[in-house]
Amino acid sequence: MALINKHLRWLLPLLAFIIWSLQAGYLFYYEGLGLNVALIDSSVNMGIISLAIWGMLLVVNAYPTRVGVTLYALLIGTFFAIAAGFTTWMILKFIFKNPVHHYLDWLSYSMPVRYFANWLICSWIATYSAIVKEAETIEKKFLKQNDLTNLHREAELYKLRQQLQPHFLYNSLNSISALTMIEPSKAQDMIGKLSDFLRRSVTRDGQERILLTEELEYIEAYLSIESVRFGDRLKIVYTKNFDSKTEIPPFILQPVMENAIKFGLYGNTGEVTISVDISQKDSMLIVNVTNPYDKDNHPSRGTGFGLEGIKRRLYLLFTRTDLLDVSKTDTEFTTTLSIPQTYA
Amino acid sequence: MHKVIIIDDEPLARQLVRAFMQQHTDFEIVAECGDGFEGFKAIQEHAPDLIFLDVQMPKLNGFEMLELLDEKPSVIFTTAFDEYAMKAFEANAVDYLLKPIAKERFDKAVTKWQASAASQQKRGIEQLQVGNVYEGYQHRIVVKDNGLIRIIPADDIEFVEANDDYIKIVTKDGSYLKKSTLSQVEQSLNPQHFVRVHRSYIIPISQLVRIEPYEKESHIALLQCGAKIPVSKSGMTKLKTTLGW
Numbered sequence: 372m373a374l375i376n377k378h379l380r381w382l383l384p385l386l387a388f389i390i391w392s393l394q395a396g397y398l399f400y401y402e403g404l405g406l407n408v409a410l411i412d413s414s415v416n417m418g419i420i421s422l423a424i425w426g427m428l429l430v431v432n433a434y435p436t437r438v439g440v441t442l443y444a445l446l447i448g449t450f451f452a453i454a455a456g457f458t459t460w461m462i463l464k465f466i467f468k469n470p471v472h473h474y475l476d477w478l479s480y481s482m483p484v485r486y487f488a489n490w491l492i493c494s495w496i497a498t499y500s501a502i503v504k505e506a507e508t509i510e511k512k513f514l515k516q517n518d519l520t521n522l523h524r525e526a527e528l529y530k531l532r533q534q535l536q537p538h539f540l541y542n543s544l545n546s547i548s549a550l551t552m553i554e555p556s557k558a559q560d561m562i563g564k565l566s567d568f569l570r571r572s573v574t575r576d577g578q579e580r581i582l583l584t585e586e587l588e589y590i591e592a593y594l595s596i597e598s599v600r601f602g603d604r605l606k607i608v609y610t611k612n613f614d615s616k617t618e619i620p621p622f623i624l625q626p627v628m629e630n631a632i633k634f635g636l637y638g639n640t641g642e643v644t645i646s647v648d649i650s651q652k653d654s655m656l657i658v659n660v661t662n663p664y665d666k667d668n669h670p671s672r673g674t675g676f677g678l679e680g681i682k683r684r685l686y687l688l689f690t691r692t693d694l695l696d697v698s699k700t701d702t703e704f705t706t707t708l709s710i711p712q713t714y715a
Numbered sequence: 716m717h718k719v720i721i722i723d724d725e726p727l728a729r730q731l732v733r734a735f736m737q738q739h740t741d742f743e744i745v746a747e748c749g750d751g752f753e754g755f756k757a758i759q760e761h762a763p764d765l766i767f768l769d770v771q772m773p774k775l776n777g778f779e780m781l782e783l784l785d786e787k788p789s790v791i792f793t794t795a796f797d798e799y800a801m802k803a804f805e806a807n808a809v810d811y812l813l814k815p816i817a818k819e820r821f822d823k824a825v826t827k828w829q830a831s832a833a834s835q836q837k838r839g840i841e842q843l844q845v846g847n848v849y850e851g852y853q854h855r856i857v858v859k860d861n862g863l864i865r866i867i868p869a870d871d872i873e874f875v876e877a878n879d880d881y882i883k884i885v886t887k888d889g890s891y892l893k894k895s896t897l898s899q900v901e902q903s904l905n906p907q908h909f910v911r912v913h914r915s916y917i918i919p920i921s922q923l924v925r926i927e928p929y930e931k932e933s934h935i936a937l938l939q940c941g942a943k944i945p946v947s948k949s950g951m952t953k954l955k956t957t958l959g960w
Binding site for chain 2: 538541544545550553639
C-alpha cells in the first residue's frame, strides 16, 4: 500500500500550504511580527509538522494494531503532536536566540495553542489512515475468501455435470451391443445418435450459457437414444413460447428432463407422454415439465440426485433457492423451472 | 434343461441376454419380464433355476422383488450400477454383470452357475434384506398382503412393532406383517426420521405428539394416530439426540 492513501496525496500538500500561508499571514498582520519572522515561524512549524505526519504514517502502516483502530490512532497522533510541538519550540528558540525578546515571550505564550492545533491535525490524519488501512485489510481478506468460494463453486459445478452421464452411457452401450447381433444397421444408427449426443455434451462443457434452441436439440438427441432403448413408449409434447435468442445455462433443463423420464418412463410400463411448456414471463423463462407418475411407486432413487443437484446448481448460478418448484397430483408430477433472463 | 427368466426393463438388454444364451444349449428361456412385479409373478409360475435380474426397474426393483420371494432362484445381476455389487455378493448372487456386458464375461458367469449347480443341485439366494442391500435409506417398504404386493411409502408409516419372527408395520390404512426383524427395518430407514424408541418399537418423529413420564426411567410416547408407545431409557436418549434437545 502506498504510504499515503490516494485521496490524501493531493489534499495533504494543499492543506500544508494553506495552513502555512494562513499562519504566516496571521502572524504578520494580526500579531504585528516582522515579515521574515512570520515566514520563518510558519515555515519551521509547517516543516516539523510535515515531518511528524510522515513519520506517523510510516508507523501506522508498518505496525499493526492490537488495541483497536481509534485508540491506536489517537495515541500515535498525540505522541507525534507533542513531539512536533516540542521540536518546533526548541528550533524557534534557537533561531531567535538574541534579536527579538518580545517574540520569545509571545512564543511561550502561544505554545498551548500550537500543541492543540498539532494534536488535532495529527490525530485526524492518524485516525483516517488507520481506518483506511483497516478497511483495506478487510477487503483483501474478503477478496481472498471470494476467490476460494469461486474456485469451490467451479469445482462443484463441474462435479454436478459429471454425475449426469455414466449410467446412461453404459446402458446405451449395452443396447448397442444387443443391436449388433439383432439388427446391425440399427446399431450403426444408435452409435451415430450417441456420438452426436456426446459431441454436444463435450462442446458445451465450457460454455456458461447456450441458446435454448440448442439445448432443446441436445435434449432431442438424448431422447432419440432413450426411445431406442425403451422402444416407442416415450412421447414428448412441446409448447414453445419464447424468443429464439433466449439463452440458458447448460445442464439445467436437460437434467430436469432426465428426471422426468426417470420418473415417467422407468416408473411406468405403458406409453408415457411428457409435456414441456416453455414460456417467458417478465424477466423469467418459465419451463414446466409434466410427467405421469404413480403415487404408490416412488422410483427407488429418483428424488435423490436429480432435483437436488439442479437446485444446487441454480443456487450456485443465481444465488436463489426458489427457482425450482415441484408439484404433484396422484397421476402427474410437474417440475417448474424459472431461469432469470436479466443477464441478457 | 434349466429354466431361465430374464428380468430387465429394457427390451434390448433382454434381447442381448437371450442372444448370449443361445450358445448355452441346455438352458431354456421360459419368460422375459419388463419389471419386478411381472418378474415376481413369472418366478412363482415357472420356478426357474436361474434368473438374470436388473436392479433398477419400474414398480418393484430387483432387490425388492427378491425379497418378496419365498423360494429364491439363483440370480445373476445385470446392471449398469456398480454400487450394488458388494451387497449383491453379500446376498449370495451367483455373479454380477456390469452393462455393457461382454460375451466372454457372460459365459463365465453361466459356467460359474453350472459348476455350482452341479455340486448343489440348486443354489438358492440367501435371505435378503432391503436395508442391507441399498446404499442410502429406503423411501418405501414392500410387503406381501394376502398374496398381493403392497408398497408402503415410508411417510405413511405410523409405527413399526416387533412381533416374534415378524414385524408389524402400522399405517393409517391398516397394518401389515412382514418376515423381518426390527433391527433390519431400523437400518433401512432414515434415522433422521425414524427412531427406535424401544426394543420392540420404531416410530417416525413426524408422528410424535408428546412424551409423558411413565414409571421410573421410562416414558410413553403419544402418536398422532392415538397409539401409546413405550419409550425405554435408551430410546429416550436417542429421541433427545435426534430432536436436538
